[in-house]
Every structure is written in structure tokens, then in C-alpha cells.
Amino acid sequence: MSTTDRAIPDRLRSPLEQRLKSWETLLLAVAVAIFVANSFASPYFLNAWNLSDATFNFTEKAMIAFAMALLIISGEIDLSVASIIALASTAMGAAVQMGVGTPGLVLVGLGVGLLCGAFNGVLVTRFGLPSIVVTIGTMSLFRGISFIVLGDQAFRGYPASFSWFGQGYVWWVISFEFVLFGVIAVIYGILLHKTNFGRAVYAIGNNPTGAMFSGIRVQRIKFILFLLTGLMSGVAAICLTARLGSTRPSIATGWELEVVTMVVLGGVSILGGSGTIVGVVIAAFVMGLVTFGLGLLNVPGIVMSIVVGALLIGVIALPRLWTMWRTG
Amino acid sequence: MLKRLISSREALLVGAIAVLLVLISSRFPGFVAPSNLANVFNDTSPLILLAIGQMIVILTKCIDLSVAANLALTGMVVSMVNVVAPDLPIVVILVIATGLGTLLGMFNGILVWKLAIPPIVVTLGTMTIFRGFIFLLSDGKWVNSHEMSEGFKAFPRAEVLGLPVLSWIAIIAVILFSVVMARTTLGRAFYAAGGNPHAATYAGINVGRTQFWAFTISGALAGLTGYLWVSRFAVAYVDIAGGFELDVVAACVIGGVSIMGGIGTVVGALLGALFLGIIKNALPVVDISPFWQLAISGAAIIIAVALNAQANRKKGRIILKRAEHAT
Numbered sequence: 001m002s003t004t005d006r007a008i009p010d011r012l013r014s015p016l017e018q019r020l021k022s023w024e025t026l027l028l029a030v031a032v033a034i035f036v037a038n039s040f041a042s043p044y045f046l047n048a049w050n051l052s053d054a055t056f057n058f059t060e061k062a063m064i065a066f067a068m069a070l071l072i073i074s075g076e077i078d079l080s081v082a083s084i085i086a087l088a089s090t091a092m093g094a095a096v097q098m099g100v101g102t103p104g105l106v107l108v109g110l111g112v113g114l115l116c117g118a119f120n121g122v123l124v125t126r127f128g129l130p131s132i133v134v135t136i137g138t139m140s141l142f143r144g145i146s147f148i149v150l151g152d153q154a155f156r157g158y159p160a161s162f163s164w165f166g167q168g169y170v171w172w173v174i175s176f177e178f179v180l181f182g183v184i185a186v187i188y189g190i191l192l193h194k195t196n197f198g199r200a201v202y203a204i205g206n207n208p209t210g211a212m213f214s215g216i217r218v219q220r221i222k223f224i225l226f227l228l229t230g231l232m233s234g235v236a237a238i239c240l241t242a243r244l245g246s247t248r249p250s251i252a253t254g255w256e257l258e259v260v261t262m263v264v265l266g267g268v269s270i271l272g273g274s275g276t277i278v279g280v281v282i283a284a285f286v287m288g289l290v291t292f293g294l295g296l297l298n299v300p301g302i303v304m305s306i307v308v309g310a311l312l313i314g315v316i317a318l319p320r321l322w323t324m325w326r327t328g
Numbered sequence: 329m330l331k332r333l334i335s336s337r338e339a340l341l342v343g344a345i346a347v348l349l350v351l352i353s354s355r356f357p358g359f360v361a362p363s364n365l366a367n368v369f370n371d372t373s374p375l376i377l378l379a380i381g382q383m384i385v386i387l388t389k390c391i392d393l394s395v396a397a398n399l400a401l402t403g404m405v406v407s408m409v410n411v412v413a414p415d416l417p418i419v420v421i422l423v424i425a426t427g428l429g430t431l432l433g434m435f436n437g438i439l440v441w442k443l444a445i446p447p448i449v450v451t452l453g454t455m456t457i458f459r460g461f462i463f464l465l466s467d468g469k470w471v472n473s474h475e476m477s478e479g480f481k482a483f484p485r486a487e488v489l490g491l492p493v494l495s496w497i498a499i500i501a502v503i504l505f506s507v508v509m510a511r512t513t514l515g516r517a518f519y520a521a522g523g524n525p526h527a528a529t530y531a532g533i534n535v536g537r538t539q540f541w542a543f544t545i546s547g548a549l550a551g552l553t554g555y556l557w558v559s560r561f562a563v564a565y566v567d568i569a570g571g572f573e574l575d576v577v578a579a580c581v582i583g584g585v586s587i588m589g590g591i592g593t594v595v596g597a598l599l600g601a602l603f604l605g606i607i608k609n610a611l612p613v614v615d616i617s618p619f620w621q622l623a624i625s626g627a628a629i630i631i632a633v634a635l636n637a638q639a640n641r642k643k644g645r646i647i648l649k650r651a652e653h654a655t
Contacts, residue, residue, distance in 0.1 A: 134630065136574055137626050137628075144626050303463060306464075308456060
């Protein structure tokens, strides 16, 4: 795992500003420090299967985080992603009851994700509403529909071939989800750093009015970004549902905050305009390693959330405190 | 004058609430009986208190997602204080709750003011940190009704002039903050800092410090509500008021508070909270499964924000605002 850890940044590193580079270096140092600390703290840490299990802590969230990173760089946000997972999962569960097979289930999951993304996108780009409010609304709406459909019930009975998306291994300890995570990271890295589309996303985030006057179709690109975020939530819904083997309306509760934390921790400015996919990849590993390491030490999940919260604030606050101290 | 009054958000919302009440009462007349409406108001009081604080924060272009966690942490602390020292007068409990809430709010405010960390990041972080602290303090255990002293539980329920103290606190907060927002320098500074930060700076207003005070007020109200919440429901545990921060933001948005800052009133926040409170209380009465509540409040938020945007659709101004925001 440590080799991929280094290989992905090498391949995707783009010649951005020095400051951004140092951010990722700092984050990588944090990741390595956590890795080393974990190996000393628990004898069970350096075990291929344990490490493989640990990747499930972040792969699904990271898939959404890549799309969310682009959305946040463009100056918008989507807080409804976890609710899209719930709705997509509920739709797949309902499809199973109707006897739909695995390919159909995947289509349903992706389709619902896209529809939800389109709904958010239309409200933000056509009606000109602030995305934070729209997606707080759809966050309740989408999960609310799941609750209406399911109530206190659960959908089960997913076919075995479907479970492979969440439980299957491609080779030895390398899970399907981990491979998918890598592939999606590369796709988004290329999309953001190597295409006109990616440059447009940065331009929109830095100065939407300026971008508009340079001939960038601001609203259309934002709409596509909402679609992508919805689609990735659909992908995450397929993986998570397959992994859990059941759907409850409370599935993936609170994930939107973890996804945003991952993106911000990865050095993406919440105000838009800057950030890299490499940063998000490292941030995903940092969060995964922290959660897994503390889990091995029997630290309860809620205490881990303190660490994640402190990490989020600390990683941003410390460099600023440092500059303040340096400049007096 | 009349036209302005009719087209104002508050009037629109009062109309919406009236229509809602008429619809419910057409089938269930008991719902609009004064005693039941008083119950609904009392039930909505915590939401009103938090919505007032949130409105002030949103006015300054910030957002406070940590209010529910602040409430839960303060509630747990005062419950544990009560278990250790059952004879402590309620005044002291109120001071502890408000004081602790204020400190937690100040912590958010300092990070936003001095380190210029975006508010959504700060409060997303402190939200999880505060929740975690509750677990560390309580070890995941509950403080149950029988462990709390009678006085501790009785305070928000005590009736004064026919209404419980909880309702009175909400009423006093609405009046107090209406005056603060309209009649004090700080109140006007909240509007100025959010409406146009650059102009506010040139007018001699320290925008960062104004945001700090907004978070402090929001924290103080959340702390106070923390005590009222645990004593009313007579239980304190890690997850109380989980997800409540979204209801609070929703109440503000429905009440016409602009998420871009600078627009909003205390009465708007009050009406937004009441709208949500009435829906929540009416669902079981009209025999709709409580599972519908989440979807309905989501739809209400979207409709409200769409209506608000229609109401102040001025293309030129919006572009300017965006450009300003981007710099």
C-alpha cells in the first residue's frame, strides 16, 4: 500500500504553485508519521489483510470526495451526497424486490445518483440559488424519501454477484473497491489537471465573473460538476450497499461531513479556486489510517471523530499560526 | 406602504403559516385550540432560541454548524454538575450553561476572526470535537431522569402567567434580540459586516470582531438551550439533538435569512422556526407517518429559498455580490 501511496502523487503532480506543493508534502509527512506511529502502537497494524480492510474506511468516501473537490474548487458545495447514497441504495433495494439482476441494479444506482445530481444542479444553476442551502434542503429531501419508502424496515436479498462490488478482491489483498478508488483518482486527476475542463473549474472558482467574460460556460460546467458528484454518490452507494448487503434509510449518515473534511484536509480551499486531487488522495489515506489505527487501539469511534475534527482545524490553523509567529 | 408590507417575507410567511393552520384545523379543529398552540410554541422554543443565534451568524456571512453539539455538550455538563451537586441553585446552573456555551462560541469566533479559517470548516470541526468531548466526559453513559434533582427538571416547566418558563425565555429572547439588532451599534454592525464587508471596514467596523461576537451570541444561546433541553426531556446523552443544526439553518432559510449575509430579521427566524415546529407537531395529528417529516422539511427549505431568491432577484446586484465574494 505504501508504494501506491507514493506512486499516485508522482504520476499526478502538476506544476502548481509552490505553496500547494508544500501543503501536500506536509500532508504526506503527516500520513507517514501516522503510519509509523501506528506500526509501533499496534502489532496488528503491519498485516496485509488488516491494511486491506483499512482501505474500506475511506475508499467509498474518497470516490465522492474527488467529485466534491472539483465542485468545491468551482466555488459550490454539495451537502446532500450521503442522502443521495441513501436514496440510490433504497432504489436498488426496491429493484431487488422486483427481481432486477445485478446489471440492472448498477444502472439503477448510477441513474438515481445522476438524477439527484441533476436536481441539485438545476436548482443551483437554473434558479441561481446558493448551493449550500439547496443541498441542505435536498439532504433532508432525498433521505426523507428513503424514510418514506422504508420507514423502519430494511431491504435485503441482494444477489451474490452484486455483493462482489463491495466484498470482492481483484488480486490477493487488493479489493475491487480499492482498484476502483485508484482508477477514479487517476480519472479525476487527469480531468482536473490536464484538461480545459479542469482549467475552467479553477477559473470559475477564482473569479466566476471573469470566467464568464472569458467565454467559459460557467453554469453548464457547474451543472456537470453537480452531475458528477451525484454520479459518484451513486457509485459509492453501489459499493456500500454491496458491502453491507442491506439498505436502511439511515445508511451513510453523516458522510457528507466526512467527505467535506477529506476534501478540505486535502488542501482544497473551501472558498474555491485552489486544490489538487493528489491532496485529496493523501487526505483519504490520512483519515483512513487514523481511523484504522485508533480502531486497533480500541479507541471508540466517537473519540476518533475528535481526532478528525482536530485534524481538520489543526492542519489549517497551524500553518497560519506559524506565519503569524514568523511575521510577528 | 401596504404593497411593501404584503410583499415582505415575514408577511408571506405569516400567510403560509395561517394557510397551514387553516388546512389542519379544517379536519382537526383541536389543533388550533389556544392550549395546543401554546404547546406547539413551547415545543418549538429551543429551535427559536437557536435560530436567533444562527440568524445573527448567517447575517455576517458565516454559518455555525456546531450549535447542536454545543447544546449537547453544555446539557451533559450541567446534568453532571447537577448529579454531583443536586442542591446547586438553578441560577448557578443557568450561569454555567450560558457561560460554557459562550466559551464554546468564542472558540469558534476566535478561529474565524484571528486565524481567518472559513466558518464552515471551523464549525464542522468543532461540531465533531464537541460531540467527542461529551463521550469523553460521560464515558458514553446516560444521565437519566431519576439522577436529576426535581428543581433541575422543574425549571423550564414552571408556569408563569399560564405559559411555561421555556416559552417565556424564547419570547424574551425574541424581544431582546429584536431590540439589539435594530437599536444597537453591534446589531447594525452585524448587518453591515455581512451586507458589504468592504464598506463596513471603511465605515470603521471590524468585520472579524463582529463575526466573533455573532459566534459568541450563537454559542451563548446554544448553551442556555442545552440546559433547557436536558431538563425538559430529563435525559442527557451523547446524541441528543443530533442533526438539529440543520433544522436550525432550515428555520433561518425559511424565515428569509439570506445565506449570502446581510439580510434577515429576528421575526423571520421566529416565523421560520414556528413553520417547522407546526409541521412537526401536525404530522402525527393528521395521521401522516413521522417518517414523512424529513422529506417535508427538505421540500420546505427548497421552496422557501426559491421564493426568497425570486423576491430579491436583481441580476446586477447578484453579479456584483459574487465578484466581491470571489476576491
